Amino acid sequence: AQSVAQPEDQVNVAEGNPLTVKCTYSVSGNPYLFWYVQYPNRGLQFLLKYITGDNLVKGSYGFEAEFNKSQTSFHLKKPSALVSDSALYFCAVSGGTGGFKTIFGAGTRLFVKA
Amino acid sequence: GAGVSQSPRYKVAKRGQDVALRCDPISGHVSLFWYQQALGQGPEFLTYFQNEAQLDKSGLPSDRFFAERPEGSVSTLKIQRTQQEDSAVYLCASSLVPSRGHGETQYFGPGTRLLVL
Numbered sequence: 596a597q598s599v600a601q602p603e604d605q606v607n608v609a610e611g612n613p614l615t616v617k618c619t620y621s622v623s624g625n626p627y628l629f630w631y632v633q634y635p636n637r638g639l640q641f642l643l644k645y646i647t648g649d650n651l652v653k654g655s656y657g658f659e660a661e662f663n664k665s666q667t668s669f670h671l672k673k674p675s676a677l678v679s680d681s682a683l684y685f686c687a688v689s690g691g692t693g694g695f696k697t698i699f700g701a702g703t704r705l706f707v708k709a
Numbered sequence: 710g711a712g713v714s715q716s717p718r719y720k721v722a723k724r725g726q727d728v729a730l731r732c733d734p735i736s737g738h739v740s741l742f743w744y745q746q747a748l749g750q751g752p753e754f755l756t757y758f759q760n761e762a763q764l765d766k767s768g769l770p771s772d773r774f775f776a777e778r779p780e781g782s783v784s785t786l787k788i789q790r791t792q793q794e795d796s797a798v799y800l801c802a803s804s805l806v807p808s809r810g811h812g813e814t815q816y817f818g819p820g821t822r823l824l825v826l
Contacts, residue, residue, distance in 0.1 A: 599751075627812035638713070638800060638817035639752070646812040685751050695765045695808045697742075697815065699751030 597622045597693045599686050601700035608676045609708050616671040616703045618686030622693070628669040629687040629697070630660055639685060645669060656680070676707045711735065713818035715801050721824045722791045730786045730821045734803030741784050742808075742815060743776055744800040752800050758784060759807050791825045798822050 598621045608614045620626055627646055631639040643654025650662045660671045669686060683704050689697040714733045722728050734741050739760055744752035745768075754768040760781035769776070773792075778784040788795055802815035 629812075629814075631817075636819065638819045639802075641814050641816065644812055644814060687751075689813075690811060695742075695757040696754045696768070699744075699753070701749070701751050 597688055597691055597696070597698045599688050599698050599700040601684075601686055601703045603703050604701075605704045605706065607706045607708065610678050611675050614671075614673050614676040614680070614705065614707070616684050616686075616705060618669045618671065618700060619667050620669060620686070620688045621667060622688055622691040624691035626688050627690040628660075628662060629689075630654065630658070630669075630671050631685045631687060631699075633683040633685065633702070642671070642684075676705075678707050678709050681705055681707045713801055713803050713816055715799075715818040715821050717821060718819065719822050719824075721826065723826055724791060724793060726791055727787065727789045728791055728823065730788075730799050730823070732784045732786070732801030732803075732818060734782065734784070734801070735805075735816055736782075738803035738805050738816075740804035740806065740808045740813065740815075741778055742802045742804075743784070743786050744802065745770075746798040746800055746820070748797070755786070755799075757808060788823075791823075793825050796823055796825045 600619045629644045630642040645662045653659045686700040741758040743755040746752045757765040758778040773789045775787045798820040800820045801818045804813045
C-alpha cells in the first residue's frame with residue numbers, strides 16, 4: 596500500500612535562511628511524487644513533481660526537491676526563505692498499485708520569521 | 710484562464726439534512742477527483758471520474774455519499790443524512806488527461822467547508 600510521512604508538524608525558519616520540509620514515502624513500484632502548498636482559505640497549489648530522470652526537481656517560487664530512492668525520501672528545499680513562503684505544505688505520492696489514487700501526507704506548516 | 714471553482718464555499722447543515730456540493734473543473738479537463746480534508750489532515754481520496762464515468766469510488770466513506778458527473782464536466786458530491794463526522798473541507802481537483810496514477814498534475818479548487826451541527 597502507498598503511504599506518505601511528513602515527520603514534522605511545523606518548521607520554523609528565519610527569512611533568508613535555507614529551508615527543508617521533509618517527506619518520506621512507501622510505494623510498491625515506481626513512485627510519482629508531488630509537493631503542493633496550501634494558503635488559508637485556498638485550495639492546494641501545485642509546486643513540483645518527480646516522475647523520472649534527474650533526481651533534483653525544480654519547481655515554482657524557487658522551490659526544489661530531491662528524490663532519494665535509497666532513503667525513500669523527497670524533501671522540499673529552498674535556498675533562501677521568504678516570509679511569504681509561510682503556508683501549509685503537502686507531500687503526495689501516486690503510482691504502484693494505487694491506481695487512480697494520490698495519497699497525501701498530513702502536511703507541514705512552515706513559518707518564516709522576518 | 711479560469712481555475713477550478715466550487716460552490717458553496719461554506720455550508721452549515723443540521724444533522725440529518727442532505728447537502729449537495731458543486732465542482733466546476735477547468736474546461737476540457739478529462740479527470741475529476743473529490744477529496745475530503747479533515748481539520749489538521751491532508752486530503753483523502755473519495756472518488757475519481759474520467760469524463761462522465763466514475764472509475765473509482767473506493768474512498769467514499771459510506772453509502773450516504775454519492776457523486777455524479779453526468780455530462781463529463783460539472784460534478785456534484787451529495788451527502789445524505791449528514792452526520793457530525795462529515796464536517797470537513799471537500800476539495801475538487803481536475804486534470805487534463807486521464808489518470809493512470811503516473812504523475813498527472815491535479816489542479817485544485819478552493820474547497821467547500823462543511824459544518825454539520
